Amino acid sequence: MTQRRRQLPTSEELRIWRDFVETAEALRSELASRLQNESSMSPGDYTVLLALSEADGHRLRPSELAATIGWERSRLSHHLGRMERRGLVRRENCATDSRGAEIVLTAEGADAFRGASIPHLRAVRELFVDALSPGQLTAAGDLAATLRERLDTSRGRR
Template sequence: MADARRRSTPTAGELAAWREYIEASERIRRAIAAGLADQEGISPGDYGVLLALAEAPDRRLRSSALADAVGWERSRLSHHLARMERRGLIAREECGTDSRGADVVITAEGLHVFRRSSASHFALIRDLFVDALTPAQLDALQEASAAIRTHLAEQGAPDAIAG
């Protein structure tokens, strides 16, 4: 007997769950983006780049590794880095091991902005996400999200992180 979940068209209940997930995740992303912009003057993309660099060894990454870390195409990253470099948040330095490439490095100003904005980011996560759910709901959501990620990895889906 075939698995009922394998039908070609999702059921009304499955579509309702999908729509709730999409609408809630998009709404929370917009709310966090607006909060970061209002409170700190940065975008979620800025925060993602600064986070990846702040966590990297020596606070530097090759552009290709940074693109992978934030889940962006290299061209998108390149344009974004140019804007961040003009604002003094990152610098591009010659790579010591490969003269063809450059390392992206978080600057002192970038590290300051990252640390300052992390407090706002965490407060937004608490206010907009954590406080909306019970501990049991958080556990269930974490379990469901892990199952989705595992399924996507098994399907060969790209591992992209949206800014």
């Protein structure tokens, strides 16, 4: 009699899975909370400001920005509205495509990013890089690559 392929995770596999996702979530949440307390900004703000800081002329079309940071456009649009209200970015009309806009980093936005960057990177170092042995760090990169590959194949097939 042929043996049927096991379909569901064993309890040990499930335990690892839960530890993994819960830890990743706790890490995300702790870094978000520090960013908020130390620099009054959300991880989303930081991501957007980082991308704009690295962009030519500190400006990007929303679509390019969305592609750079891997967000849906609608999400970005809402977020930019909030950031604009706080003076971190400015919207300008695009010269070459009148449907379009350009998002420009303001001086305030650049200041805020400068102030947030060092503490944030220190926190990443403390909670991730320094917590792991060199071997574990390599393993983390390896894991991420493997999981990402599976995700991409799996979504492609859909």
